[in-house]
Every structure is written in structure tokens, then in C-alpha cells.
Amino acid sequence: MATDQIQKQFLELIQDNAGLIHKVCRLYCHSTEDRQDLFQEILAQLWKAYSQFRDESKVSTWMYRIALNTAISGFRKQQRRIITVGELPAESADLQEHGILEQKERLAVLQQAVTGLSDIEKAIVMLYLEERSYQEMEEVLGIGQSSLRVKMNRIKEKLRRHTGQA
Structure with missing residues (x-):
């Protein structure tokens, strides 16, 4: 060709x-x-x-x-830096009434929790959120499905602890 x-x-x-x-x-x-x-x-x-x-x-x-x-x-x-989630911009009382500010705060906490995961854990979370099957995750990451399931359960527990939803 x-x-x-x-x-x-x-x-x-x-x-x-x-x-x-x-x-x-x-x-x-x-x-x-x-x-x-x-x-x-x-x-x-x-x-x-x-x-x-x-x-x-x-x-x-x-x-x-x-x-x-x-x-x-x-x-x-090569990119070793400490990353923090910035402060959310101030929102009006109107947005607070509708729960949008609270939702943004929860999202920021979750993003910060994901930032604290290892590189492999981040990859697993991303593929999980993409609704990839464990078979596809195994193909992408080279980790067996049973190990992926165990890792996913541990990641969920880490995120629950970090976000205060334990």
C-alpha cells in the first residue's frame, strides 16, 4: 500500500x-x-x-x-509535579438552591481522590467509566480479569474513604 x-x-x-x-x-x-x-x-x-x-x-x-x-x-x-484541585469559583445563592454548587464540590472531591490513585488505578477507573468489559480491560492493561475485579473493588473502597462515603 x-x-x-x-x-x-x-x-x-x-x-x-x-x-x-x-x-x-x-x-x-x-x-x-x-x-x-x-x-x-x-x-x-x-x-x-x-x-x-x-x-x-x-x-x-x-x-x-x-x-x-x-x-x-x-x-x-518526566512530569513529576504535585497536582492539587483548584478552588471552585464562587457561585450565586441561586445555584446553591439548585444543588449545583454541592454537585461541583462533590465532583471536585472525587477528582482529587482519583488524582491520588496510582497510574494503573487511574487507567482502570477510566476504562470502567468508559463501560469497557473486564475482557477489554484485560486486553488493554495486560492484567487478568480476576485481578482487575479485585483491584476495582479496592479502588472503589479507596474512593469511598477519600470522599467520606465509607
Whole structure:
């Protein structure tokens, strides 16, 4: 197949699945600049691996595997920083009446709790929230389904403790 055709297919694949890559970047990087850097690194790794993709798994599974491995491996280690969830902006009394402020506060606490998880735990949470099956998670992460179920239960307990819902 011609190089131009391969590049065109790859670009279409990226356009169709850019949201997947952005989710990984948002999960592992908190500044816009870091997200952009990670996005570029993931694209580079996807391009390197594209010639070996043989349709033996779903495209999304293959992309998740590469994106998560890129985020968890060397790139993230270069970005060691302490991340905190910023304060929420002041809200009007009207919003408080409708519970929106309370919902934002709970979401901020949950986001902070997820930030405190290990890289693998974050990946498991993201795939779980994406409603991926344990079989797909096993393919992406290389962790057996029974181990994934145990890890997921432990993660849920950690998040409950951190958010005060124990």
C-alpha cells in the first residue's frame, strides 16, 4: 500500500478516535501544555505501532493500550509535579438552591481522590467509566480479569474513604 494511503488511513483513525486520546491526556496531565505534549507523544507512539496493527483486537482497545502505556511509562515520569484541585469559583445563592454548587464540590472531591490513585488505578477507573468489559480491560492493561475485579473493588473502597462515603 502506498505511503500516502497509509498516512490517510492513520489520520482518519486519529480523527475518529481523538476523544479517546484526549481522555487519557486529561486523566494523566493537568495543565494544557502537558496535555498537548502527551497527546503528541501518544500520536508518535501510535504512528510507530500502526504498521503492526493487524485487526486482531478492536481499534479502540489497541489505541487505549498504546495511549495508556505511553502515559504511564516514561512520559509521566518526566512530569513529576504535585497536582492539587483548584478552588471552585464562587457561585450565586441561586445555584446553591439548585444543588449545583454541592454537585461541583462533590465532583471536585472525587477528582482529587482519583488524582491520588496510582497510574494503573487511574487507567482502570477510566476504562470502567468508559463501560469497557473486564475482557477489554484485560486486553488493554495486560492484567487478568480476576485481578482487575479485585483491584476495582479496592479502588472503589479507596474512593469511598477519600470522599467520606465509607
